[in-house]
């Protein structure tokens with residue numbers, strides 16, 4: 409991470425333009441981040457590589473001869489768009505506190521087609537889930553909620569009926585609290601129902617064994633195998649007073665979904681949840697989300713438009 413933006417304030421657009429005025433500046437940034445500590449060939453592990461003449465974005469392995477692009481394993485893999493467009497898109501997505509729709513992104517970047525803007529946004533969103541992220545610790549509020557979903561035509565060009573007759577999507581949420589009751593990190597996951605299997609599966613995935621779990625006492629949470637459990641039975645108290653932060657997260661999520669996306673579509677529900685979680689967990693570190701959005705350091709598998717549309721990505 410270059411020290412110039414190693415602080416928690418997001419870059420201004422002017423700062424961004426100064427840092428990344430052109431393709432070459434973007435390429436140099438990528439080369440520094442990916443090969444700054446030395447080149448490693450993904451094919452043979454060789455550590456000696458030659459820069460190809462006139463193309464600082466490619467290295468040829470001195471051992472096996474394979475050429476590697478600096479964008480391999482990032483969201484920009486085999487892109488036809490200029491690096492500057494990706495950088496600017498990542499900057500916009502990282503600095504907008506609320507996020508941005510594909511339509512807005514298309515307008516801001518001057519991209520020709522809605523489809524390109526949509527795909528770009530999907531690829532940036534993919535980088536929002538860290539496969540190695542750690543489990544929540546200490547005290548964790550866990551709750552469940554439902555949201556109505558939006559029917560309609562998207563970039564995939566057809567509308568689709570949801571599984572649920574009621575037109576609701578269900579989710580489970582967890583909020584990690586500090587000892588003095590302040591929220592730290594959150595996790596959200598789409599679930600099929602409110603059964604013990606679904607809810608306890610969620611807890612097993614996202615909460616560290618032994619951490620204190622606080623719920624509203626719904627039967628689906630009773631008998632947690634790996635965690636001490638405090639059931640704050642609601643009784644006459646209103647639910648939002650019992651699990652204050654879980655309720656605040658859910659209501660922020662619902663406002664965000666309506667405000668930015670005019671409701672969420674079922675097909676991409678988990679991806680929207682991942683975006684919300686990413687923003688929440690980095691709410692005080694927005695500047696540092698930029699490189700992450702570009703997928704640097706993640707080694708993403710390459711995906712195509714069809715992978716997104718057909719739900720494989």
Ligand SMILES: [Zn+2]
Pocket residue numbers: 449450451452453454469470471472473474
């Ligand atoms: Zn090699």
